[in-house]
Amino acid sequence: MRISAERCLIETIVAFVAKITPPCHDITRLLSQSMDRQLPLYTRMAIRLHFQICVWCKRYGEQLDTIRKASRSIPEHSEGISNASLSENARQRIQEAVRHFIQTTNRHQ
Numbered sequence: 001m002r003i004s005a006e007r008c009l010i011e012t013i014v015a016f017v018a019k020i021t022p023p024c025h026d027i028t029r030l031l032s033q034s035m036d037r038q039l040p041l042y043t044r045m046a047i048r049l050h051f052q053i054c055v056w057c058k059r060y061g062e063q064l065d066t067i068r069k070a071s072r073s074i075p076e077h078s079e080g081i082s083n084a085s086l087s088e089n090a091r092q093r094i095q096e097a098v099r100h101f102i103q104t105t106n107r108h109q
Contacts, residue, residue, distance in 0.1 A: 014053050021050040027057045031064050 003011075022030065027050050030043060039047075051058040086094070 017049055017053045021046045021053075024050075024054060024057055027054070028060055031057070031061050035064060035068060 021027075027047055030039060030047060033039065034044075034047075047057075047061070051061065
C-alpha cells in the first residue's frame with residue numbers, strides 16, 4: 001500500500017508540530033494556569049499551534065473558556081442569590097432521612 005505524497009507531507013507536519021509543542025499533559029496544565037494569569041506570548045503561540053494537531057486539547061481549552069465566561073457573569077447576578085439557610089427542623093429531617101436510607105441499604109446488602 002502506497003501513501004500519497006500529500007498524506008506523507010501532512011503526517012510529517014503533524015509529527016514536527018508534536019515535536020516542537022508541549023505534550024498534552026503540559027498543555028492542559030498551561031491552559032489551567034491561563035485562567036489565573038496571562039501566559040507569555042511564546043507559550044500562547046505553542047498552545048495555539050498544538051491545537052492544530054490535537055482536538056482533545058482544543059476542546060479542553062474551549063471548555064475552560066466557557067467556564068471563564070460563565071464565572072465572569074456570576075457577580076452581575078449575585079444580588080438575586082438568597083443567603084437563607086435551612087431551619088434546624090429541616091436539617092434534622094434530612095439527617096434522619098439519610099440515616100434511614102443508610103440503614104435500609106445496609107440491610108439489603
